[in-house]
Amino acid sequence: MNTILTCQKKYKEMPSLTNVKKALKLLFKYIYPGYFEPIPQDCKTYLSHLKDEAYTLLHKEILKVCTDSNLTTLFFEQLDEIQKKIEWDVLATFQGDPAASNIHEIILTYPGIYAITIYRIAHELYLLKIPLIPRMLSELAHSKTGIDIHPGAQIGNYFFIDHGTGIVIGETAVIGNNVRIYQGVTLGALSLRKGQSLKGEKRHPTIQDNVTIYAGASILGGKTIIEKNVTIGSNVFITESVKEDTLVVLKKPDLILKEKKQ
Amino acid sequence: MNTILTCQKKYKEMPSLTNVKKALKLLFKYIYPGYFEPIPQDCKTYLSHLKDEAYTLLHKEILKVCTDSNLTTLFFEQLDEIQKKIEWDVLATFQGDPAASNIHEIILTYPGIYAITIYRIAHELYLLKIPLIPRMLSELAHSKTGIDIHPGAQIGNYFFIDHGTGIVIGETAVIGNNVRIYQGVTLGALSLRKGQSLKGEKRHPTIQDNVTIYAGASILGGKTIIEKNVTIGSNVFITESVKEDTLVVLKKPDLILKEKKQ
Amino acid sequence: MNTILTCQKKYKEMPSLTNVKKALKLLFKYIYPGYFEPIPQDCKTYLSHLKDEAYTLLHKEILKVCTDSNLTTLFFEQLDEIQKKIEWDVLATFQGDPAASNIHEIILTYPGIYAITIYRIAHELYLLKIPLIPRMLSELAHSKTGIDIHPGAQIGNYFFIDHGTGIVIGETAVIGNNVRIYQGVTLGALSLRKGQSLKGEKRHPTIQDNVTIYAGASILGGKTIIEKNVTIGSNVFITESVKEDTLVVLKKPDLILKEKKQ
Helix, strand or coil: CCCCCCCCCCCCCCCCHHHHHHHHHHHHHHHCCCCCCCCCCCHHHHHHHHHHHHHHHHHHHHHHHCCCCCHHHHHHHCHHHHHHHHHHHHHHHHHHCCCCCCHHHHHHHCHHHHHHHHHHHHHHHHHCCCCCHHHHHHHHHHHHHCCEECCCCEECCCCEECCCCCCEECCCCEECCCCEECCCCEEECCCCCCHHHHCCCCCCCEECCCCEECCCCEEECCCCEECCCCEECCCCEECCCECCCEEEEECCCCEEEEECCC | CCCCCCCCCCCCCCCCHHHHHHHHHHHHHHHCCCCCCCCCCCHHHHHHHHHHHHHHHHHHHHHHHCCCCCHHHHHHHCHHHHHHHHHHHHHHHHHHCCCCCCHHHHHHHCHHHHHHHHHHHHHHHHHCCCCCHHHHHHHHHHHHHCCEECCCCEECCCCEEECCCCCEECCCCEECCCCEEECCCEEECCCCCCHHHHCCCCCCCEECCCCEECCCCEEECCCCEECCCCEECCCCEECCCECCCEEEEECCCCEEEEECCC | CCCCCCCCCCCCCCCCHHHHHHHHHHHHHHHCCCCCCCCCCCHHHHHHHHHHHHHHHHHHHHHHHCCCCCHHHHHHHCHHHHHHHHHHHHHHHHHHCCCCCCHHHHHHHCHHHHHHHHHHHHHHHHHCCCCCHHHHHHHHHHHHHCCEECCCCEECCCCEEECCCCCEECCCCEECCCCEEECCCEEECCCCCCHHHHCCCCCCCEECCCCEECCCCEEECCCCEECCCCEECCCCEECCCECCCEEEEECCCCEEEEECCC
């Protein structure tokens, strides 16, 4: 047996998904104190312990794929900034969804917030050029929520995802502030037949501030720019840019209604 | 640090997802005896133990978010009724799917039945006005199956979901008896730009008895009524009511077929 | 209480999902050595231990639903062949996706590869006519990835799935070599109103070699044949056969663009 599956690997040991998951759980407890376990009397010590534990776990996995031993520290320096952004996402979610009873419900149960939280963590690790681990994180989110956000995507503040199943946001997508996206939306590439040779090109669209994209819409292509304040209706399929302050909807589809034979 | 994430919470302690999951596992063993572990000799004692254990676990979590200590008892009084309804859903699933070999396969492997079972439990807790826990349950189902049924939706008997990934059924949807729904169907709201200010309004459609809705169809709006015996074809997008005994399909889409250059 | 849920079962004991999952984990470690735990010094002994452990676990579950005690052995005789096919799928995935950094990323994080690996295992068990367990496996994949491949489907070599959420491949679908499928694609049945009475018929399409099917397309019907080298565009809905070397796309949808009132 001498297949690509067993052949020489780039790393002596692969990052452990179990440990990455454990670190993620600790980060969730740190970012959302009191939501996933009660806060003990001494909150400050508790939080600093969570951070230390997460650091130790993540550092061990990062060293399996990186030689620069400063990367984990650089990531943890961003953690409070990440938390601030996530707080804005939680607020945007509450404001956006009439079914939300309160902030607690959003933090404990909303798949969009779960996926965005992981994205914001994975994106920082991606910016530090850490291999494999950002994608392991984004696939954890994808698996749990059906929301597939590549860690390379650039996403602004106050991002709101509702329901979320089937959403795909590609590696080179750029999204502004205050954008709302519903289930089944694809921000994708135009054609993929060239495969690996497209690597590095901007293949996915740019979405500017205050854009709303309803369920099932597909926006494709690296040169496609959806300008600010645009609303894209359900199931719209678009491969060209749209000017600001525009509402784009499908022409009413021609439906055929037949009476059933009794 | 003084963010909404750490600020005063409505509850001293949040319900534990781990315990909610444990209670759910016990309820599945109770509802489907012998499917998730062998039944010991003394079946009656076994079932009553399962119920007691589930009660204890769930009661502890409910008391974290409710002051009325009768709610758990009220829920458990409904459990045999819930089980009866689930049995009908299992039958409807068997009758509806030509790929189903037998009832066992449906109970052990069908995501639709998993999601409907959780919905029927979560809906009872929702009717008792228990906060957070119904949504925690429905998101467990959503995460595992891609089927997102809000616990507030009202769903009749003999409900059949096939495949299911991407289905969204909104909080104020009303569904009759003997309805069949396929993957990617949305029973949703028309416009959500007003967010929280829409709270409490009927935003999602009414689906009457014996309606079949094929994959990818979207039915939107709180005033939209799909009357009995209607069939909605794949990918139909509809925001208006449909009279009984009607078949609604998309006009054949204009496809462009080009021969590829050799 | 005397419902279908408690009534006489076909098997004395149901296969345990926990044990099926454990066996699957061991098979993943065997198929992808070094990816899910480090390989010890003596690789050969390690691999043979993994295989033995997986055999023991799976054999116990298979005997719960089968009387022929040779079936597990017959399955394990196919394991190296399965591994070879999976290697080709990994290669096809790397060649097909410009976002893939290397083979390691694909094996550790790609949901398509996870679902295809499970499909190739489940399909062999299906061919041996083992009940329940193939569907338990395919639903594990469906739950984790949103990709729903019936174990009965026949799929050729070099199969590539990207993103994958919402894909449905029916029991009687036949897929050739070197086929690429994106998220939300359905290879489904035309009409299901007849339910169980359709059992055994070829209800799902045939896809020949070198076909690419982009996101959201639906190809329906047991007599529908998509011939070799065809490309099916996003969201195409098709119920008829397509000749070889054809590109099929939707006519540009009529979009309505309105300027929003300021």
